[in-house]
Amino acid sequence: MTGKKKKQVDPSVHEEAVEETGNGLSPHEEEQNMAAALEEARYKLQESEEKVLRLAADFENTKKRLERERDTSLKYAGENILKELLPGIDNIERAMDQAQETTSIESLLEGVELTRNGLLATLEKFGVTAIKSVGEPFDPNIHEAIAMEGTDAMEPNFILREYQKGYIYKERLLRPAKVIVSKPLGTGS
Numbered sequence: 315m316t317g318k319k320k321k322q323v324d325p326s327v328h329e330e331a332v333e334e335t336g337n338g339l340s341p342h343e344e345e346q347n348m349a350a351a352l353e354e355a356r357y358k359l360q361e362s363e364e365k366v367l368r369l370a371a372d373f374e375n376t377k378k379r380l381e382r383e384r385d386t387s388l389k390y391a392g393e394n395i396l397k398e399l400l401p402g403i404d405n406i407e408r409a410m411d412q413a414q415e416t417t418s419i420e421s422l423l424e425g426v427e428l429t430r431n432g433l434l435a436t437l438e439k440f441g442v443t444a445i446k447s448v449g450e451p452f453d454p455n456i457h458e459a460i461a462m463e464g465t466d467a468m469e470p471n472f473i474l475r476e477y478q479k480g481y482i483y484k485e486r487l488l489r490p491a492k493v494i495v496s497k498p499l500g501t502g503s
Contacts, residue, residue: 395436402433405425405428405432408425409422409425409429442482443481444480444481445479445480448473452473452493456480456482456487456491457473457480457490457491457495458480458490460477460492460493462495463475463494463497464496464497464498464499464500465497466498467496469496470496470498472496473496474493474494475493476494477492477493478491478492
């Protein structure tokens with residue numbers, strides 16, 4: 315024997331050669347980790363897509379519900395004012411019944427005036443106000459002249475009489491007042 319001894323390798327300790335990849339993992343392990351990360355990303359993407367679809371469906375449902383509520387609200391917008399006007403109709407019917415039973419014009423007139431005042435109060439509650447006309451200067455924006463009458467009692471272009479009352483709803487003209495306007499005496503039409 316020469317002085318050199320052959321080095322023996324224990325087969326139980328023998329491992330495959332490991333190629334280093336920068337993170338200390340074998341290519342097979344790195345591939346498994348990447349596959350797992352890809353699978354997790356796909357799962358999260360699918361969850362996000364489902365969440366977006368649910369949110370879109372919720373949004374559509376909310377939009378449709380709000381449209382239905384708006385349509386219903388518009389359809390029945392006048393309901394409150396109509397309910398408030400019904401007592402006025404009831405009062406008119408009572409006045410008509412009482413007129414058949416009594417001969418007193420004064421009590422009938424009083425009942426009609428009370429009914430009118432109640433109806434006007436209801437209209438005011440909802441923003442409807444009467445236009446003041448008699449004695450006011452003629453304003454074509456809120457008055458409709460149906461005739462002119464010569465007089466010395468009032469300056470020209472002032473309202474002498476009101477044929478039909480006009481009304482304003484909030485700040486918008488609901489109906490112009492039909493009026494007779496003054497003009498100087500002796501002038502033509």
